[in-house]
Amino acid sequence: MLQNVRLWFEKTGIMRFISHLDLCKCLTRAINRSGITIWHTEGFNPHPFLTFANPLGLGIIGIRESFDIKLTRETELKNLPTAINKFLPNNIRVITATNLVMKASDIESALYEIRIFSKNIHKKIEEFEKILSKKEIFAEKKSKGNIKVINIKDYILSYELQSFKTLAKLKIVLKTGSKINVNPFLLTNELVKFTKNKLYFEIIRHKAYSDFENKIIWK
Amino acid sequence: MFKKKVEKILLNVQKPGRYIGNELNSVIKNKKTVQIRYAFCFPDVYEVGMSHLGLKILYSLLNSQPDVWCERVFVPWPDMETEMLKNKITLFALESGDDITSFDFIGFTLQYELCYTNVLNMLKLAKVPILSKDRKNLNQIVMAGGPCAYNPEPLADFIDMFVIGEGEEVILEIMNLYRECKQKNSSREYFLYESTKIEGVYIPKFYEFQYNKDGTIKEMETNQNVPLKIKKRIVKNFDKIYFPEKFVVPLIDIVHDRAIVEVLRGCIRGCRFCQAGFIYRPTREKTVKNIDLQCRNLCKNTGYNELTLSSLSTSDYSNLNELLDTLHKWTLDEKVSISLPSLRVDKFSKEIASKIKSVRKSGLTFAPEAGTQRLRNVINKNVFEEELVNTCKIAFEEGWTLVKLYFMIGLPTETQKDIEGIANLAHKILEVFNKTSIKKGAIKIAVSVSTFVPKPFTPFQWEAQDDIEVIYEKQKTLRSCVNSKKITLNWHDAKSSFLEAIFARGDRNLCKVLLKAFEMNKKFDGWSEYFDFTEWMQIFKNCKIDPKFYANRKRNYDEILPWDHIDCSVNKMFFERENERANSAITTKNCKEICENCGIYTHKGGICVAKR
Numbered sequence: 001m002l003q004n005v006r007l008w009f010e011k012t013g014i015m016r017f018i019s020h021l022d023l024c025k026c027l028t029r030a031i032n033r034s035g036i037t038i039w040h041t042e043g044f045n046p047h048p049f050l051t052f053a054n055p056l057g058l059g060i061i062g063i064r065e066s067f068d069i070k071l072t073r074e075t076e077l078k079n080l081p082t083a084i085n086k087f088l089p090n091n092i093r094v095i096t097a098t099n100l101v102m103k104a105s106d107i108e109s110a111l112y113e114i115r116i117f118s119k120n121i122h123k124k125i126e127e128f129e130k131i132l133s134k135k136e137i138f139a140e141k142k143s144k145g146n147i148k149v150i151n152i153k154d155y156i157l158s159y160e161l162q163s164f165k166t167l168a169k170l171k172i173v174l175k176t177g178s179k180i181n182v183n184p185f186l187l188t189n190e191l192v193k194f195t196k197n198k199l200y201f202e203i204i205r206h207k208a209y210s211d212f213e214n215k216i217i218w219k
Numbered sequence: 220m221f222k223k224k225v226e227k228i229l230l231n232v233q234k235p236g237r238y239i240g241n242e243l244n245s246v247i248k249n250k251k252t253v254q255i256r257y258a259f260c261f262p263d264v265y266e267v268g269m270s271h272l273g274l275k276i277l278y279s280l281l282n283s284q285p286d287v288w289c290e291r292v293f294v295p296w297p298d299m300e301t302e303m304l305k306n307k308i309t310l311f312a313l314e315s316g317d318d319i320t321s322f323d324f325i326g327f328t329l330q331y332e333l334c335y336t337n338v339l340n341m342l343k344l345a346k347v348p349i350l351s352k353d354r355k356n357l358n359q360i361v362m363a364g365g366p367c368a369y370n371p372e373p374l375a376d377f378i379d380m381f382v383i384g385e386g387e388e389v390i391l392e393i394m395n396l397y398r399e400c401k402q403k404n405s406s407r408e409y410f411l412y413e414s415t416k417i418e419g420v421y422i423p424k425f426y427e428f429q430y431n432k433d434g435t436i437k438e439m440e441t442n443q444n445v446p447l448k449i450k451k452r453i454v455k456n457f458d459k460i461y462f463p464e465k466f467v468v469p470l471i472d473i474v475h476d477r478a479i480v481e482v483l484r485g486c487i488r489g490c491r492f493c494q495a496g497f498i499y500r501p502t503r504e505k506t507v508k509n510i511d512l513q514c515r516n517l518c519k520n521t522g523y524n525e526l527t528l529s530s531l532s533t534s535d536y537s538n539l540n541e542l543l544d545t546l547h548k549w550t551l552d553e554k555v556s557i558s559l560p561s562l563r564v565d566k567f568s569k570e571i572a573s574k575i576k577s578v579r580k581s582g583l584t585f586a587p588e589a590g591t592q593r594l595r596n597v598i599n600k601n602v603f604e605e606e607l608v609n610t611c612k613i614a615f616e617e618g619w620t621l622v623k624l625y626f627m628i629g630l631p632t633e634t635q636k637d638i639e640g641i642a643n644l645a646h647k648i649l650e651v652f653n654k655t656s657i658k659k660g661a662i663k664i665a666v667s668v669s670t671f672v673p674k675p676f677t678p679f680q681w682e683a684q685d686d687i688e689v690i691y692e693k694q695k696t697l698r699s700c701v702n703s704k705k706i707t708l709n710w711h712d713a714k715s716s717f718l719e720a721i722f723a724r725g726d727r728n729l730c731k732v733l734l735k736a737f738e739m740n741k742k743f744d745g746w747s748e749y750f751d752f753t754e755w756m757q758i759f760k761n762c763k764i765d766p767k768f769y770a771n772r773k774r775n776y777d778e779i780l781p782w783d784h785i786d787c788s789v790n791k792m793f794f795e796r797e798n799e800r801a802n803s804a805i806t807t808k809n810c811k812e813i814c815e816n817c818g819i820y821t822h823k824g825g826i827c828v829a830k831r
Contacts, residue, residue: 014241018236022236029468059235
């Protein structure tokens with residue numbers, strides 16, 4: 001009997017600069033070395049099976065990310081994180097292991113925190129606010145070699161802008177998932193374009209929702 | 220620890236993972252407790268440099284010294300370089316993120332001649348003075364080793380210290396001397412002078428060259444009490460040689476992303492074009508037990524499930540079958556696949572074939588190097604056509620469908636017939652496939668043709684390289700001889716082989732060419748997208764240096780060669796004899812069959828002791 005397990009992990013700091021594919025390889029190797037035996041795909045070139053509900057874009061920090069594996073030997077869930085973490089580089093860390101509660105397709109949206117750094121940030125807040133309250137924010141989205149123009153506003157479920165001494169924080173819930181998805185960098189690019197300013201961003205994905213209106217967190 | 224300034228530009232460049240370090244098994248030390256900071260510089264991008272075994276060995280070895288911290292540095296890709304310059308970021312070490320400007324050592328490994336401009340560019344990005352004479356303090360010691368260091372002269376103005384031969388022992392001796400000098404507050408000059416007493420160390424600034432009117436060397440002289448011949452270093456007891464238990468495991472895809480264990484060093488063969496075959500002599504092997512242990516350690520500590528048994532010619536390993544059986548005791552269960560690079564055509568058997576294909580089946584690569592038996596005799600590649608045919612038969616029966624064949628054109632004595640021979644051989648193998656394999660039509664024969672580059676310390680070191688136009692003619696001939704879609708032809712660009720030939724056998728006069736090229740912003744010459752031949756020819760013209768003098772001129776035996784002061788322990792007389800034999804297409808037996816007295820016996824290592 002295969003045991004389905006969902007592993008929750010974080011990808012922080014400098015590690016946000018490795019791609020999804022490289023992250024995959026890194027986790028696979030760590031699992032291999034931990035001695036945990038997982039199901040391999042069958043066929044001409046069998047490989048360890050890991051599946052990600054919602055891959056994280058390059059450059060984005062994630063603090064509640066997940067992937068699923070199938071264990072070939074029954075194992076206590078609470079032992080898994082320590083076993084794997086021993087073989088992971090800094091800033092990638094498995095936090096906990098759970099059963100699969102929801103399906104990947106249940107993901108509807110995700111909460112992002114966009115930290116905006118710039119000189120005289122407090123003067124720029126108004127500008128950001130102006131852009132965000134527009135009816136339409138058009139952006140070019142590349143997918144499979146095609147470029148298509150989308151209205152980012154269609155993807156925003158909620159947002160909140162806060163100003164601090166040296167930075168502004170934009171907490172924003174964006175539609176997310178395998179069918180409808182938008183990369184927050186599309187929005188930050190537009191902020192740069194509109195304000196014509198030198199801005200630097202750090203983006204953190206906090207969690208995914210299956211139903212944002214009713215505040216149901218995906219798990 | 221990692222600089223915010225760097226983080227800010229990383230999303231503006233391709234593959235930011237190249238610049239972040241933080242890999243598993245990378246070594247972090249406390250700056251306050253180390254005495255010697257060593258920047259191990261590989262003059263190419265991360266993906267290439269991280270695939271290099273020498274780096275992994277010396278990195279671990281240096282870091283095994285508690286007071287030495289060796290860190291890795293690679294060349295930033297031009298998009299990153301632009302960002303770094305724009306944001307005033309100095310070249311930094313991957314482990315600490317620190318600028319390498321004031322490191323004690325800045326060490327380069329020279330694997331190919333076309334990286335020389337990258338070496339200079341790295342110094343610039345590191346804010347280290349380009350010219351050796353402009354560096355004054357007891358730090359910023361710019362070192363270089365690797366195969367190209369055997370002809371150090373084209374880089375003599377830039378490098379303070381060359382290390383000739385194997386680094387495993389000599390590098391620690393250099394560290395010891397430096398540590399002593401640092402504690403005594405000695406001068407840079409004193410350290411460099413004292414280091415000439417270490418065997419294998421060459422300090423170019425203590426030597427000068429006089430030239431004849433025709434541009435050849437008149438003599439090399441020195442006014443200091445330093446050795447006139449610099450003898451290469453070898454490690455006698457190869458089985459006991461240092462080998463790392465861990466590799467840094469890269470986070471991004473690199474060229475060779477796997478565990479590599481060196482099973483033997485040197486080569487018994489003596490192919491006359493091959494520099495590695497002579498400079499790494501004598502042949503020395505590790506024991507099966509030792510290799511097995513090193514493989515286990517590496518796989519355990521890295522998580523790799525691919526393992527390469529590396530050497531110049533792994534099928535020449537004396538106990539290959541025993542080794543594979545020993546490894547299979549654990550590799551099969553742990554789903555680790557084993558690959559053997561550089562298989563020899565005459566050494567391939569059904570037994571080996573079945574042992575290496577156990578997990579994954581990639582293509583097979585063989586290097587007949589020349590198209591006819593006569594020319595193969597000239598280059599002393601002791602391989603026969605029927606062996607190649609037999610080998611391919613076995614491979615096809617075992618299910619392989621991709622065969623890669625490596626050839627060279629422009630070899631000494633080559634004729635039209637030899638060129639046609641390359642095509643004939645490929646067609647013959649296609650025929651063998653059609654007769655043996657059941658997978659009809661699935662075959663792919665990839666023929667890869669490079670241009671012969673004469674190298675120092677080979678019997679062909681006196682030979683002229685074919686002119687580029689001649690090479691193009693020969694390529695055209697070959698193309699017209701191939702008439703099957705199953706056979707694909709690949710060329711190595713003849714122009715970059717020409718540049719390689721110039722620097723491979725260049726003298727100290729080429730330093731000014733390199734300096735000029737560096738000022739013209741040349742870099743990544745080994746990458747076709749950055750290689751600009753016209754610009755290079757312009758640089759030679761501006762420097763009033765004829766590149767053909769170095770590449771296309773046949774030299775006399777009595778000419779003083781720019782590398783004559785380097786002693787690779789194989790006699791010049793032996794190379795002369797081999798060159799004569801090549802002219803008459805006479806082959807020479809390999810070291811296992813008979814000792815041909817090449818001179819390397821003086822080191823009393825490996826096969827020399829066993830055979831005499």
